[in-house]
Amino acid sequence: MKKRRITSLAAVGAAAALVLAGCAGGEDDAPVDVADDVQLEGSSTFDAIQERGSIVIGVKEDQPGLGYLDAATGERSGFDVDIARWMAAELGFEEDQIEYSAIPSANREQELVNGNIDMYVGTYSITDDRKEQIDFAGPYAITGQGLLVGADNDSIQSDSDLSADVTVCSATGSTPIQNIRENYDAEPVEYDTYSQCIAQLEDGSVDAVTTDELILLGYAAQSPDTLQIVGEPFSEELYGIGIPQGDDAFRDFLNDALENGGDTWTEIWDNNLGATGIEGEQPAVDRY
C-alpha cells in the first residue's frame, strides 16, 4: 500500500511536469542550438531536405509524454518529438522549418520507402524485418512490453498473471498484442489507438493494457488515480529513428549527433519522462 502511494505521488508529479512542459512549449525550450552550414556529402535524403527547405518528420500524436499533439493549442510535445527536434536542429533546421506528419504504425515503412517523410521518430522498434525495407539510426531509447492496470487491481501483478479469464488490450496487430495472442492464455482485445484501450480499461471492459512501458508511463502519469503500471518489462524493444534505406551518410550523421550530444539526451528525458521517477539512460548507438 505504501509503495503504491509513493508511485502515485511520483505520477502526480509527472502529470504536473507534463502540464508545465506543455505550457512552456514552443521553440524556447529547444534543448540544442540550431547548427549552421551543415554539410553532408552523399546523402540523397539530406539533398532532398535542403532543396525543399524544410524537413518532414513522421511522428505519433496520440501518446502523451512521447509524441502528443495538444488539439487545443496545436502544440506538439513528448520525448520522441523532442528527439526529432534535436535531430532537426543538428541538421540545421529550426522548429518552424519542421513539417510534422502523423503516421500510424502500420504505414511507417511504406511512407519512408515512398519518400513521403525524411525520418520517423515515434516509438519505432528496431527489428531485422524492418531493416529489410528501411534503416535505423540509434537506438535512442530502450524499453520493453509492460502492463497497465486499474489502480484498484490487485490480481494482476506481472505477465504471469495473464490467465485465460483476463482481457488484455493493445493496438491492432502490434507486436505486444501478437505476443499476447501467441504466448499467453489471456484474451486479446485490439483497437486502432491506445486511447481507445485506455477508455476500455477505465470503464472496466478490459483488465489490462499492454504495450511498450514507455508509452504506458505517459498514460499512467496522466491518470495517476485510476491507472498503475505493474511488473517488470517482459521483452526488450530498442527505439530507433527510421530513415530511408541505403542512405548511410544520413544514418552516420544522426548516429554521430546522438553520440556527441552530451547531456542533451538526459535533458530531453528529464523534461518529458524524468518525473515518472524512472531513471533514463541513453543506450549506445548501434552502427550495424
Next chain:
Amino acid sequence: MGVITDNLDIWIPALLGTLRIFFFGLIIALVLGFIVGAMRVSPVPIARVMGSAYVNFVRNTPLTLMFFIFAFAVPPLIGYNNREVLGILAIGLYTATYVAETVRSGINTVPVGQAEAARAVGMSFGQVMTHIVLPQAGRSVIPPMMSVIIAFLKNTTVAAGFSIINLGMMRSYMSERGENMMVVLLWVAAIFVVLVFILGAIQNFLEKKLKVAR
C-alpha cells in the same frame, strides 16, 4: 506466396473471422430485412411507421458509428461484452436496412392490380404475399440483393478496428512482422475477389433457376 505461408497462424483465423462475420451477419440481415421490408408495405399503419423509422434511422448512420455504439456504448449498458457477437449484431442490423429496402423495391415491381385481384378472390394478406407477390418479387430482387450482399461482405473489414479478427486486420499484423504492405493488401484484395466471384456464381445460378418465360 511467402507472405501467406509464413504467416498462416494469422491468415487462417482472419479468413475464418471474415467468414463468420459474413455468415452470421447475413442471417441477421436477411431475416430482419425481410421482416422490416414486409412491415413497410403492410396494411398496418403502425408497422409501416416503425419500419420506415428503423430504416431511415439506421441506414443514415455510418457503419463505423454503429460499431462504435456496439463496442463502447452497449457493453456498459447491458453488461454483455463479447466483442464478436456485438460486432456481428452491429453490421447485421445495419445491413438489414438495405435488405429491407431491396425487398420493398422488389415487392413494388409487382403491379398492385395483382394483389387487388388476389384480395378479390378472398386471399388474406399473408396468402397474397406468399402466393402472389413474393414469388415474383423474389425473382426481380436477386441482382440488387446480391449487390447488397457483396457490399456487406466488403463492409466486414470495418470490424477490424473494433477488436474482431478478420482480413481487414492483416495490414497491421503483417506490417508489424515486416512484410511488404502492398503485397499484403493485394493478397487481401485477391481473397475478396474470389469470395465475390463465388457470390456472383450463386447469383447466376439463382437467376437461371428462377427464370420463367414472360
